[in-house]
Amino acid sequence: MSIQVILALAVFVGAYVLIATEKVPRVTVALVGAGLMVIIGATDKRGIFFSQESGIDWNVIFLLLGMMIIVGILQQSGLFEFLAIWAAKRAKGRPFVIMVMLVLITAVLSAFLDNVTTVLLIAPVTLLICDRLTISPIPFLIAEVMSSNIGGTATLIGDPPNIIIASRGGLSFNDFIVNVAPIVVILLVVFVGLCWLMFRKQLGFDPARVARVMALNEREAIRDVPLLVKSLSVLALVIAGFILHSLVNLEPAIVALLGAGLLVLITRLEPRKIFADVEWQTLLFFAGLFIMVGGLVSLGVIEAVGQAAIQAVGTNYLGATAGLLFGSAVFSGIVDNIPYVATLAPLVNDLVQAGGQPAQPLWWALTLGADLGGNATAVGASANVVVLGIAMRNGHPISFWTFTKYGLVVTAVTVTLCLPYLWLRYFA
Amino acid sequence: MRASDLHVSLPIVARETTALEAARAIAADDLVGLVIADSAGVPSAVVSAVDVLGLLVPSYVLDDMALAGVLDEEAAEEVWAKAGQSTIGELIDDDRVHIYELLRVDADDTILEVAARMANARAQIALIKGSSGPDAQFVTLTALMDAILTFCAPSDTSHNDA
Numbered sequence: 001m002s003i004q005v006i007l008a009l010a011v012f013v014g015a016y017v018l019i020a021t022e023k024v025p026r027v028t029v030a031l032v033g034a035g036l037m038v039i040i041g042a043t044d045k046r047g048i049f050f051s052q053e054s055g056i057d058w059n060v061i062f063l064l065l066g067m068m069i070i071v072g073i074l075q076q077s078g079l080f081e082f083l084a085i086w087a088a089k090r091a092k093g094r095p096f097v098i099m100v101m102l103v104l105i106t107a108v109l110s111a112f113l114d115n116v117t118t119v120l121l122i123a124p125v126t127l128l129i130c131d132r133l134t135i136s137p138i139p140f141l142i143a144e145v146m147s148s149n150i151g152g153t154a155t156l157i158g159d160p161p162n163i164i165i166a167s168r169g170g171l172s173f174n175d176f177i178v179n180v181a182p183i184v185v186i187l188l189v190v191f192v193g194l195c196w197l198m199f200r201k202q203l204g205f206d207p208a209r210v211a212r213v214m215a216l217n218e219r220e221a222i223r224d225v226p227l228l229v230k231s232l233s234v235l236a237l238v239i240a241g242f243i244l245h246s247l248v249n250l251e252p253a254i255v256a257l258l259g260a261g262l263l264v265l266i267t268r269l270e271p272r273k274i275f276a277d278v279e280w281q282t283l284l285f286f287a288g289l290f291i292m293v294g295g296l297v298s299l300g301v302i303e304a305v306g307q308a309a310i311q312a313v314g315t316n317y318l319g320a321t322a323g324l325l326f327g328s329a330v331f332s333g334i335v336d337n338i339p340y341v342a343t344l345a346p347l348v349n350d351l352v353q354a355g356g357q358p359a360q361p362l363w364w365a366l367t368l369g370a371d372l373g374g375n376a377t378a379v380g381a382s383a384n385v386v387v388l389g390i391a392m393r394n395g396h397p398i399s400f401w402t403f404t405k406y407g408l409v410v411t412a413v414t415v416t417l418c419l420p421y422l423w424l425r426y427f428a
Numbered sequence: 429m430r431a432s433d434l435h436v437s438l439p440i441v442a443r444e445t446t447a448l449e450a451a452r453a454i455a456a457d458d459l460v461g462l463v464i465a466d467s468a469g470v471p472s473a474v475v476s477a478v479d480v481l482g483l484l485v486p487s488y489v490l491d492d493m494a495l496a497g498v499l500d501e502e503a504a505e506e507v508w509a510k511a512g513q514s515t516i517g518e519l520i521d522d523d524r525v526h527i528y529e530l531l532r533v534d535a536d537d538t539i540l541e542v543a544a545r546m547a548n549a550r551a552q553i554a555l556i557k558g559s560s561g562p563d564a565q566f567v568t569l570t571a572l573m574d575a576i577l578t579f580c581a582p583s584d585t586s587h588n589d590a
Binding site: 078081085120121123124125127128131132212215216217218220221222223390393394395 | 522
């Protein structure tokens with residue numbers, strides 16, 4: 001092992017530890033790590049900007065950018081608040097029915113929006129509804145963030161790791177719908193049952209409070225009907241573009257950017273409002289990660305590990321699928337799943353290239369494990385951290401262990417259910 | 429004219445002061461901000477009146493402004509009744525609220541010096557050094573503006589008349 005490889009591995013492991021411990025902002029760690037990779041000669045400008053194998057994955061960056069712009073505009077319409085209050089009124093103020101409806105709304109929205117945005121939109125209105133019912137919002141917030149992580153697993157655009165997996169594996173929007181969405185639907189049904197078991201004792205119903213919910217006027221939440229119509233129309237076009245990918249022959253990133261451009265054009269919002277919700281730090285974090293992983297790819301580290309993995313796996317793809325599923329779930333419960341998937345994706349790609357069609361389920365094992373593992377602990381996914389912050393600010397603190405005791409149950413059940421699904425679909 | 433010539437007394441609040449008490453103090457004296465004392469009772473920070481207003485509004489409404497319209501008058505009355513229980517301490521702990529360190533000026537500072545320092549620090553209230561505790565003396569933005577205006581000629585309309 002050359003000194004260059006040792007230094008590159010040291011940079012990579014050091015960056016991972018710093019990201020996991022959150023002592024330093026993750027974007028800072030990724031960019032400094034990327035800089036160090038350049039300094040030690042693990043990569044160069046051609047490798048960073050122009051290499052498909054070892055460079056920044058521009059498909060991922062621009063797909064995220066396009067979707068952030070679209071969602072940033074859509075969320076100004078008040079649609080999400082309208083839906084949540086409408087659901088609470090349809091449920092006639094019954095807490096568990098409200099919880100089920102909010103869980104399902106959150107899961108569906110999360111399949112098309114990123115999870116953090118979804119919970120940022122659904123948490124305040126949940127607090128309002130619970131305030132009206134004079135019940136604790138904690139079970140609702142926990143259930144919503146978990147359903148957001150489950151629902152986001154269903155599509156290519158639902159969770160950032162899926163975008164990385166799709167780009168590295170050459171997988172389409174429809175591939176995710178066909179291979180992942182069915183199990184996500186099953187998991188949501190099971191999750192609703194788990195919510196009943198875990199939270200039913202905390203959902204006291206006071207009929208006298210129902211009128212307070214029924215008095216809410218959801219129509220007032222819709223602030224700009226033309227904006228709502230325009231942004232929903234463009235989102236529908238973008239999703240149609242993803243689904244008809246093979247017909248329109250446009251990459252998802254191009255579809256998202258065209259959609260974002262169209263929406264900017266027809267809404268004529270100020271640039272300040274359009275770009276306010278673009279998470280530039282997240283985009284730079286991705287870029288830094290790609291450079292760091294690219295450094296290991298350029299030095300042949302990923303290939304060497306991939307070869308070792310190929311030899312270890314042999315033709316036992318069911319065993320590899322199970323290992324990757326559970327390993328990813330455990331790892332993603334502890335550290336951010338984005339760097340984990342960014343690192344694992346080239347390795348899985350090597351395995352799939354070597355194994356062909358029988359190895360294809362490895363992509364779905366990585367997707368399900370990494371996305372569902374985020375539910376395991378309070379720090380397993382960015383959305384969890386965001387919801388804990390909102391809860392704290394509103395006087396309903398959720399401790400790490402309160403979240404984690406529910407998270408471990410939900411993760412164990414959902415990830416375990418994925419194994420028979422993968423076996424039945426691809427190996428039986 | 430010096431800083432000491434502008435001195436005013438202001439109500440001083442503590443972490444435990446409720447939002448309702450703070451609102452009353454602001455409304456009674458038309459204040460632009462409130463001076464906050466530390467645990468030893470020493471004036472140490474300033475919170476603007478608009479941030480105290482934010483304390484009266486539920487956090488979930490501040491997080492999502494669309495929710496302000498969905499509550500009817502009856503519900504809003506309940507919100508106000510409940511909001512009064514929040515404390516200044518919650519404002520201090522809220523990352524979204526900027527609590528200004530209390531600016532200190534010398535008693536013999538000129539009006540220009542005081543104006544420059546308050547403008548530079550974006551301070552609405554400054555403590556006059558040497559005063560402390562319940563007898564602390566302050567320069568407020570409005571008192572400073574009044575003082576500045578005494579030096580300015582009455583509004584000159586000669587340009588328009590010419």
